[in-house]
Amino acid sequence: MSGRILRLAATGLSCGYPGRLVLSGIELDLAEGEVLALIGPNGSGKTTLFRTLSGELRPLAGEALVATQSGSALVGAQGLSRAARARVIARVLQAESPSWPSTVREYVEAGTFASTGWFGSPGLAEARAVVEAMKATGIAELEGRRVTELSGGEFRLVLIARALAQKPAVLLLDEPAAELDIARQMEVLGLLRELSGRGVAVALSVHDLNLAAMVADRVALLARGSLIAVGRPREVITAESVAAAYGASVVVGDHPAGDLPHIVHIPDWLDRNPPRGRGRG
């Protein structure tokens, strides 16, 4: 892959918490205009990796590097101030519980904090970023609603909108498709492809391997404390790798729309204990 402009890189990265090593020996990078999907079983370290890559968590060993400008040299994410980090990297957390019944607009406006700082208040550019972010995520009409009143899926879109209001060069999303209905899942994944088309470096963690295969340029599979495989979806998502990482038995076929892997579960209980009315296939 030539001409990739790197935005994030992990070299020899070990991450985790005091007294608890979660991942080690991670070699991974993320370029502008690329969508990377992190897959792996529960507890395999996807969120911990995001925390470390974004500089929130100190690496236990190795380095988590970020380029603050397009094409600039990679520097340690930990060395940057929080505001400098937030101007480059935006995160969508897996879960968040708002303490106060703020409006959706107020909540999305928080995304402009890194560009205005403590004393500034959002100006015209920030207001435009907020409106654009709400439009892009399809929540413009929720503007005046209270965040505490929203459904889980609507709130997820608010979190994505807030991250977009940061105008990030790197977008890290923890389970952005969770809690969304199937139509909105496709809208959000489409939005991620669109952002990558505009040069944003996107990484997302996702449990649904079919969604990962559909949206990602590259897939990284985490399991048992390390990065097992990284590459094109076709190369990484195979019956063997899924069995090895998850201990689940699947068949990997083709997506009807083209050259994408499509997995179908074949659990052993389906024969033993089939739903009523199911004929034997």
Added chain:
Amino acid sequence: MKAAREARGAVDIRRRALAGATAAALAFLCALVASLCIGSSPLPPGQVLRALAARLLPGLLGQGMLADPMAVVIVWDLRLARSLLAGVAGAALGSAGAVMQGLFRNPLADPYALGVSSGASLGAVAAIALGLGSPLVAVGATELLAFAGALGSALLVYTIARSSRRQSQTASLLLAGAAVGSFLGALVSLIVTIDSRDLQRVFFWLLGGFGGKSWSDLGAALPFAALSIGLSALLARPLDLLGAGEEAASSLGLEIERTRKLAVAASSLGVAAAVSAGGIIGFVGLLGPHLARLLVGPGHRRLIPASALTGAALLMVADAIARSVASPLELPVGIVTALVGAPLFLRLLARRLPGDAPRQAAP
């Protein structure tokens, strides 16, 4: 058009917040005038306003509008300084309460959450028990040591929490506040048990009151209260961000530690000013922000000034009741704030706001 309706909804919310801010300001002014009317010789509001104008804007009033000289003396020399002092203490408690609730993301937090009240009590009780004189002319030893005790205990709690290895230092702050608070509270009880000569004075100080306060007390409390409210106002946007949780706020670019430090400094300065002015007065710092949230919504840019206004209004009214309801006997104001505040608070709790319910996970 659904979009148009929703956009109107947002405008409505803004308009309602503006109306709420106006209501808070009006409540403050009405409470001030009412507290000047109420007393052993009640004055009608018109008389009070004329008496205020007589010294504020002399020469402005026409011949037929002249204030009663007696009313001028009552308002300016007997009631105004005390009312304003209650107002300043209430404002400091209200905004400190809003800051603590924002920092701890908890509507139950109050300005004494860091154990500051016990530190102040220890200072005051020590001054009373030792019969200390004050090095300053304008401020008594009790007030001075209460102020020092409040700031000292806040600093102690902050230092302990800072050195803890727990994951959330904000939670440590709350826990250390509770522990230091009860430790210092026990010291207070110990001193009172050993030396019970001035029990009455100690008792009155611990329940709060503004009896016998004058312009010099106001002059001593005002700068610290103003500084505290000013610092709190700087915290508005950081506290808004903290509402999303520490990890989210941090990913949005907020320095959590700096926010925590400033919040502790701002609130303990205000509480120190309030307790040294009027003793330990409960409930104002809890009720003020709740009333303000009803009026202007949860955004801290409006909430902090509004909490200062509602806190001031509450305490001025409570003080007026305390000095007049059983006249000539004066009740400790802390008794009034709790007796009036608690039922009012319970009423607020029963009234559920739209969107007030904690966010539920989707099924």
